[in-house]
Amino acid sequence: MRSQRVWDLVIPLKPLGLAKSRLAATAGDDLRPGLALAFAQDTVAAVLACAVVRGVCVVTDDPLAATELSALGARIVPDAPAAGLNAALAHGARAVRSERPGAAVAALNADLPALRPAELESVLGSAAEAERAFLADAAGIGTTLLTASGGVPLAPAFGGPSRARHRASGAREITLPGVDSVRRDVDTADDLRAAIALGVGPRTATAVTALRA
Numbered sequence: 254m255r256s257q258r259v260w261d262l263v264i265p266l267k268p269l270g271l272a273k274s275r276l277a278a279t280a281g282d283d284l285r286p287g288l289a290l291a292f293a294q295d296t297v298a299a300v301l302a303c304a305v306v307r308g309v310c311v312v313t314d315d316p317l318a319a320t321e322l323s324a325l326g327a328r329i330v331p332d333a334p335a336a337g338l339n340a341a342l343a344h345g346a347r348a349v350r351s352e353r354p355g356a357a358v359a360a361l362n363a364d365l366p367a368l369r370p371a372e373l374e375s376v377l378g379s380a381a382e383a384e385r386a387f388l389a390d391a392a393g394i395g396t397t398l399l400t401a402s403g404g405v406p407l408a409p410a411f412g413g414p415s416r417a418r419h420r421a422s423g424a425r426e427i428t429l430p431g432v433d434s435v436r437r438d439v440d441t442a443d444d445l446r447a448a449i450a451l452g453v454g455p456r457t458a459t460a461v462t463a464l465r466a
């Protein structure tokens with residue numbers, strides 16, 4: 254029987270006061286940081302429930318997020334480069350591999366509140382067939398997940414139209430059907446509605462109830 258590959262995930266998270274700025278009209282400055290935290294908590298909890306995930310490293314400078322996400326079982330690494338998303342991801346991958354040389358790593362956004370562990374497992378199973386692989390977001394423009402096998406640099410190129418950049422970088426695109434929850438990032442009010450329709454995790458459901466109230 255072929256043994257299944259295990260993965261270490263790297264999840265970047267901006268300071269909560271700055272995160273999810275495109276939801277400002279929906280949530281307002283009082284509720285938006287809590288919503289961003291709830292997305293991250295539901296994302297991390299689903300990742301940690303995935304059978305092929307060995308560990309989660311969250312790269313963040315936010316003290317509340319650090320406390321809450323480490324309580325779920327994530328390792329927290331400060332955003333020492335302070336040079337944006339891709340620098341944070343490369344830093345997280347280095348932190349993982351400094352403890353586990355040769356680890357297979359996957360970068361995943363923190364804004365996937367509908368994430369299902371079984372769908373993530375399918376995506377990672379498909380990713381194991383390539384040295385580097387990625388999954389496009391629900392809009393088909395960006396990326397929600399990028400993987401690198403052991404010994405292979407992650408070389409993240411997230412931000413805006415990153416699907417084309419990851420494809421051009423030589424990473425293989427994962428084209429699996431039935432993994433909507435892994436593609437469903439939430440940037441806008443429409444995205445949030447779509448995530449709710451898929452079924453969000455418990456912390457996001459509570460935060461959305463506060464929003465509606």
Ligand SMILES: Nc1nc2c(ncn2[C@@H]2O[C@H](COP(=O)(O)OP(=O)(O)OP(=O)(O)O)[C@@H](O)[C@H]2O)c(=O)[nH]1
Pocket residue numbers: 265266267271272273274275276312313314332336337338341362363364440
């Ligand atoms: N550690 C770290 N994480 C980042 C940084 N920039 C973005 N992220 C995270 O990267 C992921 C994807 O970023 P975006 O979807 O643009 O999220 P966002 O910046 O919160 O959303 P907007 O403010 O609407 O652009 C989210 O999990 C962010 O929290 C950064 O400079 N450092």
Ligand SMILES: C=C(OP(=O)(O)O)C(=O)O
Pocket residue numbers: 390394395396397410411412413414415416438440
């Ligand atoms: C960082 C990304 O997400 P967003 O579109 O939310 O900025 C990305 O898709 O590369």
